[in-house]
Amino acid sequence: MADVAGTNDYLYAGLVERKEQASINKAEQEARGEISSPIIRDIIPEIDFDAGDDTEWDGEAAGWVVSPDSDGPGEYEVYEIDSDTGRAERRVNVFYGFEAVENVAYVEQINFKGADGQVFERAKLTGLDEGGDDSIDRQRTLRSPIAFGPQDNGTIEIVVNEGYTEADDEIKLKLLGVTAEKQGRRVGSRS
Numbered sequence: 001m002a003d004v005a006g007t008n009d010y011l012y013a014g015l016v017e018r019k020e021q022a023s024i025n026k027a028e029q030e031a032r033g034e035i036s037s038p039i040i041r042d043i044i045p046e047i048d049f050d051a052g053d054d055t056e057w058d059g060e061a062a063g064w065v066v067s068p069d070s071d072g073p074g075e076y077e078v079y080e081i082d083s084d085t086g087r088a089e090r091r092v093n094v095f096y097g098f099e100a101v102e103n104v105a106y107v108e109q110i111n112f113k114g115a116d117g118q119v120f121e122r123a124k125l126t127g128l129d130e131g132g133d134d135s136i137d138r139q140r141t142l143r144s145p146i147a148f149g150p151q152d153n154g155t156i157e158i159v160v161n162e163g164y165t166e167a168d169d170e171i172k173l174k175l176l177g178v179t180a181e182k183q184g185r186r187v188g189s190r191s
Helices: 013-031
Strands: 038-042 074-081 092-102 107-114 119-124 139-148 154-160 172-182
Touching: 013 038, 013 092, 013 139, 013 172, 119 139, 139 172
Parallel strands: none
Antiparallel strands: 038 172, 074 154, 092 139, 092 172, 107 119, 107 154
């Protein structure tokens, strides 16, 4: 099956579950032959990513803060995936969607860029907000999961709209996805 870019227009619980399983399968596939005894777990930004050039997040704090470090609309690099010397070394990160946590109405889209600086996936998030009774009401999924393999470098950018005028407005956006890493690196065996 070919990968399809963009986000799904309609969500239901079964679709989110299938996208999560597809990301687990992709992580296993990317890790095969590269990472011995891999274990798949949820992405944890303070463990898996380095701080991007344009974020107020220091790379250490827990949570999903993607706030730019300056005011105004534009494209801001919030996470760096550095497989050479950074936290992504010997890890696979696979993304299948997004969940609004706080002030996500400012976010127009997410750009995933490779080491060459080229955008290889764009996710439009216009209209996504933290309202709704269930988590699915605050989520948007990608049509196909995307991955940064164990030797890949890149960045994740947010594009904020004209409404973003105060860097004091903290933007929190959860990236739905999984990480594959060597068993015992952060998570031990369950046996």
